[in-house]
Amino acid sequence: MTGRFAPTPSGRMHIGNMVAMLAAWLDSRSRGRRMLLRIEDIDTPRVLPDADRWIMDDLTWLGMDWDGEPVYQSQRLDLYEQAMGLLPREAGSASAGTASDADSAADNGGWLYPCFCSRADIRAASAPQEGDGFQIYPGTCRALALANPHQSADRAAQGQRHSWRLAMPSPANTAADTVNFTDRVFGPQTYRLSRGIGDSIIRRSDGLFSYQFVVTVDDLAMGVDSIVRGRDLLRSTALQAWIRTTLVANGFAVDAGQSADQDVAQSTGQHAGGTADMDANPAATSSLIAPPSSTPTPLAPEYAHIPLIDNAAGRRLAKRERSLDMGALRARGVTAEQVTGVCAHLLGLIDTPEPCTPASLLGEFSWELLRRNHTDRKLDPASPQCPDWLADAVG
Numbered sequence: 001m002t003g004r005f006a007p008t009p010s011g012r013m014h015i016g017n018m019v020a021m022l023a024a025w026l027d028s029r030s031r032g033r034r035m036l037l038r039i040e041d042i043d044t045p046r047v048l049p050d051a052d053r054w055i056m057d058d059l060t061w062l063g064m065d066w067d068g069e070p071v072y073q074s075q076r077l078d079l080y081e082q083a084m085g086l087l088p089r090e091a092g093s094a095s096a097g098t099a100s101d102a103d104s105a106a107d108n109g110g111w112l113y114p115c116f117c118s119r120a121d122i123r124a125a126s127a128p129q130e131g132d133g134f135q136i137y138p139g140t141c142r143a144l145a146l147a148n149p150h151q152s153a154d155r156a157a158q159g160q161r162h163s164w165r166l167a168m169p170s171p172a173n174t175a176a177d178t179v180n181f182t183d184r185v186f187g188p189q190t191y192r193l194s195r196g197i198g199d200s201i202i203r204r205s206d207g208l209f210s211y212q213f214v215v216t217v218d219d220l221a222m223g224v225d226s227i228v229r230g231r232d233l234l235r236s237t238a239l240q241a242w243i244r245t246t247l248v249a250n251g252f253a254v255d256a257g258q259s260a261d262q263d264v265a266q267s268t269g270q271h272a273g274g275t276a277d278m279d280a281n282p283a284a285t286s287s288l289i290a291p292p293s294s295t296p297t298p299l300a301p302e303y304a305h306i307p308l309i310d311n312a313a314g315r316r317l318a319k320r321e322r323s324l325d326m327g328a329l330r331a332r333g334v335t336a337e338q339v340t341g342v343c344a345h346l347l348g349l350i351d352t353p354e355p356c357t358p359a360s361l362l363g364e365f366s367w368e369l370l371r372r373n374h375t376d377r378k379l380d381p382a383s384p385q386c387p388d389w390l391a392d393a394v395g
C-alpha cells in the first residue's frame with residue numbers, strides 16, 4: 001500500500017502545507033506503508049527554482065521521510081502523452097460509460113474533444129466560478145464536436161488555438177454520471193459529474209497537461225492507493241475518479257508508470273496480481289496497454305481530505321505569506337519539534353501544541369478526532385494556546 005507527498009514547488013512550504021504533509025506521512029507510516037514523494041512541477045510558469053530542494057529539506061528537518069527517489073512530473077511528459085493518446089476522440093468510440101441498452105446511443109462521455117473557447121467566452125456563458133476554482137464548462141465545443149466532428153477536427157488540425165477537454169457522462173446515464181466515495185474525514189460524498197464538475201481540460205491551449213490529468217495518471221501509475229490532501233480538492237476527487245475510469249477503461253495499465261520511472265518499480269507489487277503477471281510477461285511493462293490478463297483492476301484509492309488553515313484574518317494561508325513559511329520560521333530559531341507540535345494540534349492529535357516529533361505521534365495516530373471536528377482551523381494569536389513564536393509570526 002502506498003501513500004504520497006505531492007507538493008507543488010511554487011514557493012516555500014508554510015504551516016498549512018506542513019499540516020497536510022504530516023497527516024499524509026502519519027497515515028502511511030502508522031500502517032507500515034510506503035511513502036512516495038512526487039514534485040508536482042507540471043505547471044512550469046508557477047515553478048520556483050530550488051523550491052523542490054527546500055521542500056525536501058523542510059520535510060527532512062521535521063523528521064518525515066519517503067521511499068526511493070523523488071518523482072518529477074516535468075520528467076514524465078512521455079507518460080502523459082501516451083496516457084492521453086489512449087483516450088478516444090469521438091463520442092461513439094468511448095468505452096468508459098456504463099450505459100444501459102436504452103442509453104447506448106446517447107453520448108456517455110469519456111472522450112476528448114478540442115475546445116476553442118477563450119476564458120472570456122467561458123466566463124460569459126457560465127455561472128460564476130465556485131470557491132474551489134471550478135467553473136462548469138457550458139459545453140459549446142462539445143456540441144460542435146458532436147454536431148460537426150469534421151469541422152471540429154479540421155480546426156484543430158489547422159492549428160487554431162485549442163485545449164483538449166474530457167467529456168463527462170450524460171446526466172441521463174445516472175450510474176456513470178454519479179461519483180460516490182467515502183472520505184475518511186468528511187464522510188460520504190456524492191457528486192454529479194455533468195452538473196457538478198463539467199467537461200474538464202486535460203491539455204491546456206499552451207500545451208501543458210492539466211493538474212487533474214497528471215495527478216490521476218501518476219497516482220495510477222505509481223500505485224498510490226491512499227491520498228491525503230486539503231479539503232479544497234474534495235471536488236477534484238470526483239473528477240479524478242472519472243479520469244481514472246476513462247483511463248482504465250481504455251487500457252491504461254497500472255504498472256505503466258514503472259517503465260517510465262524505475263525508481264518506483266517496487267510499487268507494482270502492491271496490486272493484486274501485478275508483480276506476478278509483470279514478471280511472467282515483461283513486455284507488459286514496456287507499454288501502456290497491457291494484455292487484458294495482466295491488467296489488474298486498480299482499487300479506488302482511500303481519501304482523507306483535511307481542513308484548511310486560515311490566517312488570523314480568516315483567509316486561507318498562502319505561500320506568499322512569508323512570515324509563516326518554513327524558511328522564515330527556521331530563521332527565527334523555531335525548532336522542528338515546535339512546528340510539528342502546532343501541526344499535530346491543528347490536526348486534533350494532541351490537546352496542546354507541545355513540541356513533539358512526527359515519529360512520536362505514530363502510535364496514537366487516528367482520523368477520529370479530525371472526523372468529529374473538520375471545520376477549517378484558524379491561527380489565532382490571541383488564543384491562550386498559541387505559542388509566542390507563532391503569535392509573533394501570525395501577528
Ligand code: GLU
Nearest residue numbers: 006007008040215228229
Ligand atoms: N500538488 C497539489 C498541491 O500542492 C496537491 C495535489 C494532490 O494532493 O492531489 O496543492
